[in-house]
Amino acid sequence: xxxxxxxxxxxxxxxxxxxxxxxxxxxxxxxxxxxxxxxxxxxxxxxxxxxxxxxxxxxxxxxxxxxxxxxxxxxxxxxxxxxxxxxxxxxxxxxxxxxxxxxxxxxxxxxxxxxxxxxxxxxxxxxxxxxxxxxxxxxxxxxxxxxxxxxxxxxxxxxxxxxxx
Numbered sequence: 001x002x003x004x005x006x007x008x009x010x011x012x013x014x015x016x017x018x019x020x021x022x023x024x025x026x027x028x029x030x031x032x033x034x035x036x037x038x039x040x041x042x043x044x045x046x047x048x049x050x051x052x053x054x055x056x057x058x059x060x061x062x063x064x065x066x067x068x069x070x071x072x073x074x075x076x077x078x079x080x081x082x083x084x085x086x087x088x089x090x091x092x093x094x095x096x097x098x099x100x101x102x103x104x105x106x107x108x109x110x111x112x113x114x115x116x117x118x119x120x121x122x123x124x125x126x127x128x129x130x131x132x133x134x135x136x137x138x139x140x141x142x143x144x145x146x147x148x149x150x151x152x153x154x155x156x157x158x159x160x161x162x163x164x165x
Contacts, residue, residue: 041165042126042133044081046071046146047089048157051116060086060118063150069122071135072147078136081124089117119160120148126162133162 053059063069064086071078091107110117126133126140133140144159 039125040128040133042124043084043161043163043165044122044124044140044159045161046120046122046148046157047118047160048120048148048155049089049117051155053114053116056114056116056118059116059153060088062152063120066150068150069120070149071122072149073136073138073140073144076136076138078138079124081122083120084123085121087119087121089119090115091117116155120157123165128164133164 063083067083068080069083070080091110092104093107095103095105097103124135126135128134129139131139138144140159140162142159142161145156146159147154147156149155
């Protein structure tokens with residue numbers, strides 16, 4: 001005689017929860033988004049400013065050699081993106097000379113203090129929605145704080161541009 005016990009009910013509930021976890025997994029959501037055409041290739045730029053680094057040029061080169069960086073959006077890991085370029089944004093001083101010519105020079109305070117100011121250009125995929133581009137369940141907008149992480153760095157920056165490729 002088979003009877004339905006409370007233990008059977010708990011097992012059935014756990015099986016339903018596991019099935020729900022599989023159906024709502026991010027990988028499945030991305031597969032559905034890709035199949036429906038709402039997952040699009042995007043280019044994202046993140047500006048980092050005033051980051052104290054012993055050797056900014058070596059950090060930039062190491063990041064470019066690695067070729068990718070992990071991104072955290074609002075304290076939520078959002079995966080890895082291809083690092084296509086890093087643009088040096090070091091502040092420059094501008095002086096107009098008596099003859100009318102303009103001379104520029106790197107700000108000596110930034111050079112003396114080894115400060116990193118750069119724009120990270122990242123390539124990845126996002127879901128296009130009516131509210132903009134969504135990555136890892138978070139709307140990305142210009143000004144959104146993000147964290148970039150590689151093997152030798154973890155730096156904070158802000159999204160400065162988002163565009164579909």
